[in-house]
Amino acid sequence: MKLNERSLAFYATCDAPVDNAGFLHKRGGRGAGSHRRWFVLRGNMLFYFESEASREPLGVILLEGCTVELVDAREEFAFAVRFAGGRSRSYVLAADSQAALEGWVKALSRASFHYLRLVVRELEQQLAAMREGSPANTLSANPNPISNPRPKENGRAVWSALPEQPTAAPKRPPLPPRRRASAPNRPLASFAQLHEHYGREVRALRSQWRGGQAGLAGLEVWHRSSSGGTHTQDQP
Amino acid sequence: MRYNEKELQALSRQPAEMAAELGMRGPKKGSVAKRRLVKLVVNFLFYFRPDEAEPLGALLLERCRVAQEEPGGFSISFVEDLSRKYHFECCSQEQCQEWMEALRRARNEIRKMTGKDPLEQFGISEEARFQLNSLPRDEQTCTGSQLGVLD
Numbered sequence: 001m002k003l004n005e006r007s008l009a010f011y012a013t014c015d016a017p018v019d020n021a022g023f024l025h026k027r028g029g030r031g032a033g034s035h036r037r038w039f040v041l042r043g044n045m046l047f048y049f050e051s052e053a054s055r056e057p058l059g060v061i062l063l064e065g066c067t068v069e070l071v072d073a074r075e076e077f078a079f080a081v082r083f084a085g086g087r088s089r090s091y092v093l094a095a096d097s098q099a100a101l102e103g104w105v106k107a108l109s110r111a112s113f114h115y116l117r118l119v120v121r122e123l124e125q126q127l128a129a130m131r132e133g134s135p136a137n138t139l140s141a142n143p144n145p146i147s148n149p150r151p152k153e154n155g156r157a158v159w160s161a162l163p164e165q166p167t168a169a170p171k172r173p174p175l176p177p178r179r180r181a182s183a184p185n186r187p188l189a190s191f192a193q194l195h196e197h198y199g200r201e202v203r204a205l206r207s208q209w210r211g212g213q214a215g216l217a218g219l220e221v222w223h224r225s226s227s228g229g230t231h232t233q234d235q236p
Numbered sequence: 237m238r239y240n241e242k243e244l245q246a247l248s249r250q251p252a253e254m255a256a257e258l259g260m261r262g263p264k265k266g267s268v269a270k271r272r273l274v275k276l277v278v279n280f281l282f283y284f285r286p287d288e289a290e291p292l293g294a295l296l297l298e299r300c301r302v303a304q305e306e307p308g309g310f311s312i313s314f315v316e317d318l319s320r321k322y323h324f325e326c327c328s329q330e331q332c333q334e335w336m337e338a339l340r341r342a343r344n345e346i347r348k349m350t351g352k353d354p355l356e357q358f359g360i361s362e363e364a365r366f367q368l369n370s371l372p373r374d375e376q377t378c379t380g381s382q383l384g385v386l387d
Contacts, residue, residue, distance in 0.1 A: 001241055001244060001245065001293055002293030003239065003293065003296070004294075006314075006316070007314040008296055011298045011299050044278065044279065058238065059237055059238030059239060060237060060238070062244055083242075087242070088243070089240065113279070
C-alpha cells in the first residue's frame, strides 16, 4: 500500500507539541536483541528514531486498535503493544524507569481514535442524562448527520457516522450509579475482576439500550471489528 | 520508513466517516484522473480501485491543507510542499463541501490548536478508571484501548 511517507516524516519531526517522547528499548523483529531508540508519540502514530537528533524516523507504529500491556520480560519496566489477529506482530518495549513506564503506558492506551470515540460517547451520555427533563435534547433526530454536522462545544468532531437516524430522539440509557474509585471496604480486587464486574453491568445496560437503537449500528460495527475479524464497509 | 501495514489495512476496513467514489488525480505532473473509492477513517484517507478490497494507498491527513479547486473539486496538499496537490472531483459542490469539512475535522492536530487536552476539560483524564497508578501493582492489563472488550 502506498503511504505519504514524506509527509509522515515531516509530521514526525515538526515543531508541534508531542503527546509523549523518550528513549525506549525496542526488540528487533526476529528476536534479534533490542536497540535503544528515540520514540515520539503524536496522536495515533508512534514514531521511532535512531537517535534524538535524527531527522527522519526509522519507522512508525500505527496505534489504532492496539492494546497495551505490562509484560513480564527479561527487561525491567517492559510493556507490549499488541494488535488483534493471529499474525500481527507485538512490539515489546522497555522504559528506563517505573515513572517512564507508567507515562508511556498511559499515553499509548489513549492514543487511538477508537478510545476517544468511546470517551466521547460516554461524555455524551452523561451530558444527555444531566439535561434529562429539559425540553431540548442535544442529540435530537437529524435526518442527514453527515451533511449537517454540528461541532461539539469544545470544537471536537462528531465521530460517529450514523447510517440511519431513528425518527424519534434516541432514548438515553439510565446513568449507572457513580462509584468511588477507591473503596476502602472492598477486598483488593484484581483489575481483571473489576473489569469483568463493571463490564457485566455495562453489557446489561447496552443490551437494554440496544433494544431501540438501530441507528447506532455504525458504532457497534466498529467495536466488533476492532475486537478481531474483518468487516468490509458497505460500498455506497 | 517501516510501518505496520497489516494494521493499516485493517484500519481501511473499519467503518468510515465518509466514503464515496470520486475522481482522483495524483500530484505528479501529467497524471490522469481515475475513479477511486475514497474512504475517510479517523485521520487517514484510503483510496481503492472501485470493487477492490485492498486499498491502493493511504494519506495520513495530519498537517494537510484542504482547498476548494474548481466547483465540485477540492485538493489535499501538505504543509511541507503545498504545491504538490492530490485532486478530487465530486459529483456536486454540495458533496465537495461535505468532504472538505469532514477532512478538516479528521486532523488530530485540531485538538492541539485549542492548547489543551479535551478530556481534561471534563475532568476525565484524571478519572480514576483511566489512571494506571490505581491498579494493583501486579496487574498485567491496562485499560484505555481495551474498552472494546466490553462488547
